[in-house]
Amino acid sequence: MATTTDADLTAADVAWDLEPLVEGKGEAGVDALLDEADRVSASVAERRGTIADLDAAELSALMHEVASIGDLVGRAGSYAQLRFAVDTTDPTRGALLQRVEERATAINTKTLFLDLEWAALPDARVTELLADDRLAFCRHYLAAARRYRPHLLSEPEELVLTEKAVTGRSAWTRLFSELTSTIEVDLGGGRVSLEEALSQLTSPDRGERRDAAEAVTKALEPGLRTRAFVFNTLLADKAVDDRLREYPDWIASMNLANEASDESVQALVAAVQARYDIPQRWYALKARVLGLDRLTDYDRMASVADEESEFGWREARELVLDAYGSFSEELQAAAHRFFDKAWIDAPVRAGKRPGAFCAYTVPSQHPYVLLNWTGRRRDVLTLAHELGHGLHAYLARGQGIFHQTTPLTLAETASVFGETVTFGRLLDATADPSARFALLAESIEGQIATVFRQTAMNRFEDRVHTERREVGELSVGRFGELWYETQTEMLGDTVEITDGYRTWWSYIPHFIGTPGYVYAYAYGQLLALSVYRAYEERGAGFVPQYLELLRSGGSRTPDELGRIVGVDLADPRFWDGGLAIVEQQLEAAERAAVDAGRVPA
Ligand SMILES: [Zn+2]
DSSP, X not given: OOOOOHHHHHTTTOOOOOGGGGTTOHHHHHHHHHHHHHHHHHHHHTTTTOGGGOXXXXXXXXXXXXXXXXXXXHHHHHHHHHHHHHOTTOHHHHHHHHHHHHHHHHHHHHTHHHHHHHHHSOHHHHHHHHTSGGGGGGHHHHHHHTTTGGGOOOHHHHHHHHHHHTTTHHHHHXXXXXXXXXXXXXETTEEEEHHHHHHGGGOSOHHHHHXXXXXXXXXXXXXXXXXXXXXXXXXXXXXXXXXXXXXXXXXXXXXXXXTOOHHHHHHHHXXXXXXXXXXXXXXXXXHHHTTOSSEEGGGTTOOOOOOOOOOOHHHHHHHHHHHHHHHOHHHHHHHHHXXXXXXXXXXXXXXXXXXXXXXXXXXXXXXXXXXXXXXXXXXXXXXXXXXXXHHHHHHGGGGOTTTSSXXXXXXXXXXXXXXXXXXXXXXXXXXXXXXXXXXXXXXXXXXXXXXXXXXXXXXXXXXXXXXXXHTOOOOXXXXXXXXXXXXXXXXXXXXXXXXXXXGGGGGOHHHHHSTTTTHHHHHHHHHHHHHHHHHHHHGGGGHHHHHHHHHTTTSSOHHHHHHHTTOOTTXXXXXXXXXXXXXXXXXXXXXHHHHTTSSOO
């Protein structure tokens, strides 16, 4: 490894420059942008009540004004948010963010009528308008804005539902989150939060893991019937909602929100379920590494990756640039910009937001990447991942403000892809078997958590929603049975599930607040891996299509975007490709475990 200085290890000098967002005018620039946005939105507001009478040229002109509001507010908002993210303890930054949010809300309120009047237009008129190429820059956006239309009720009905939801669904959701956030776990002679107790499940000490799991089970016991009642109530509420809105099943409304076709979601779930042997094989290997005959549920998160090396920033940058370069010179050149033009903020600083993210900002500017660089191998992959988001945003900027961003289900296309290329090179450059095993173990556990666990949770949701509709209210015991069954489907007999684990469905907020949401994690991750698999199979000929996919941003539906790279999201065989990547990693981990002496040959 190259010699590295402390500054290089901590990436101390790698700070972003946000001033271009506000033309170098700092806070005053923010207010200038919002003043201008105010002016344009006032002009747009004069068109209230006229949307039905606009022709394509007039609508196009209006949408360009709306785009410019988005650009102005987006620049001001990005500046305030990103400036706050690097020092959340500075009150002036907090105050600026608050002021921008309040002003942005006021500005956006003035143009709300547009959505309503657009949604009210008859289909025939909309089809005629959208056929005009002057509206190409916002065509998909305008079409997607009307996708809920077939499921809308009359205006007075919608009004009643919206008002009553505050004391209905929202109140139940809030009650659930208040009930779970106050759960305390008796552990190690003290009381800790549920989250802290769950984090003990990664302990290398089996006794500590078992104690933590038993303490969590005990802590989940009080209030279990109440939480089950809340869940039952919300299951029934959704059943009523779906019936009134004429959705064919419990998941259809979520698919519509994600712009994912029902067929593609079914194909994803079927493909993942058919490969439950992958997590089972991993857990069998993990048992051997831990010296156990078989894992128990509380062993699954046990840390087995102990090896950790240090990476200097420059070394990481070269590795990631090389990885992108191995795929496409154009992507590498774009990636260079992030480093050369101060679009990245890397070091850990007091008061800085934890974690990592990429901010798209707006198409007229460029994306920014925030990291908390600590020089670990994991950080190299995070850099590659967030840079992937950045490159997607950068390449899609030509789509303009309405079409730059993809729906959630496609958001990981470039990030997971770039991370996978980088992972391969990192693995190739790692000779030490222990380090290889650590790298592979971390990756596989990430894939299992994102792809397999979320799919198993989706199967649980499917069972409880369906049973609530067909049979009626579910008992605490019945929730436990369905949780046990859907977990066992995934784990087979490689993991023993204790009786205590049967209640662990009862703290998961997604089931309550965003029913159906969890599959989106699996969808996004596996879609990216499957696209990567298509690249492995097709080689260099795939690259131009892939870049075209990235440039297309969110200008079409996911199924249509998939066709750009010649894949069919409704075909389970497409999703098999991503699963094959995970299987390859598993096989490599099995070999590395033997080479590293972690298991007998
Ligand atoms: Zn991501």
